[in-house]
Amino acid sequence: MEIERFSLPLDAPLATADGTIADRDGWVVTVTHEGTTGIGEATPLAGWTEPLAATEHALGEARENAARHGLERAVDRLDPIARPAARHGVECAALDAKARLHEEPLWATLGGSGGAVPLNATIGRFSPEETAERARAAAEQGFPAVKCKAGADDPAVERERIARVAAAVPDAVAVRIDANGAWSPAFASAVLSTPEADALDLIEQPVGAGAHAALRQLRTETGVSIALDESVVQASDPLALVDLADAFVCKPMALGGLERTRTVARGAIDAGLDVVVSTTVDAVLARTAAAHLAASLPAVAPSGLATGDRLERDLAPDPATIADGQLTLPDRPGLGIEAVSA
């Protein structure tokens, strides 16, 4: 196993109600499985995964475990809840190698049947006017959904944001707002218990991850669909939360890898929820892995995988094509990514 550090600045930082993401630092993991090479990515994000130093330490241990006990044991020993990014990196590399060995795309190795993935445009936190302008541009590019980041200062501004965005896009375009858990229950109900909120496809993480009573109340009081993101990441058993939500946002880097994320996503789908696959604004290896995961699911709602253009540079050319609001994976084995430069 080889571990190589990278540091990628964003030329379009992502502002949220919970802070701004300006760069992504992580490791490219390269493994060999039965003579075939595979690559993966471990890109921790503060608040979403273990801290960077813990990822580095866990990857070092995994390298030793792989040398001593084999790759499978090395993956098994990485705790998906305590060390999600490290486990994602090593597991992704192992799955890429396995898929290449079987000469099949990663979505097939994950147990799915492939197909294009519908996308949401990701719009950071801007004024209501600018959010609406960006949403209009995204709709013109063909995105079936726009996901806009909320603020947390004034419910009237959030209502105005929703109204302006809804007016700026055709009815067929789903309008989503992500509050990143920053709203109080009273703030959330002041935004969502209003006619403006009828235009929402869903509200993502309106209140903090532990605020289960508030989530229950919002759902009965407002009728707005609720998607959980931080709540899914912070739960030791995410599927215990299906009764609190209409949708789950599933981020493989934060959930400890593709297999656990697929289990959570399938469980949510079986329980009647929508599933949105997203990343922590990962580099191309993890972004493409998340796209394979999305393509492996029986159904996926417009997903947050159109973030590659935020990175000033990337680890390799993006093998997927994005057109008309959809992502199409290449018909190549594994992730479909060859040379990587960290």
Ligand SMILES: O=C(O)CCC(=O)c1ccccc1C(=O)O
């Ligand atoms: O889902 C998307 O559209 C893009 C990714 C995104 O919004 C995000 C990126 C990093 C950390 C948290 C989040 C989030 O969904 O809350």
Ligand SMILES: [Mg+2]
């Ligand atoms: Mg979110």
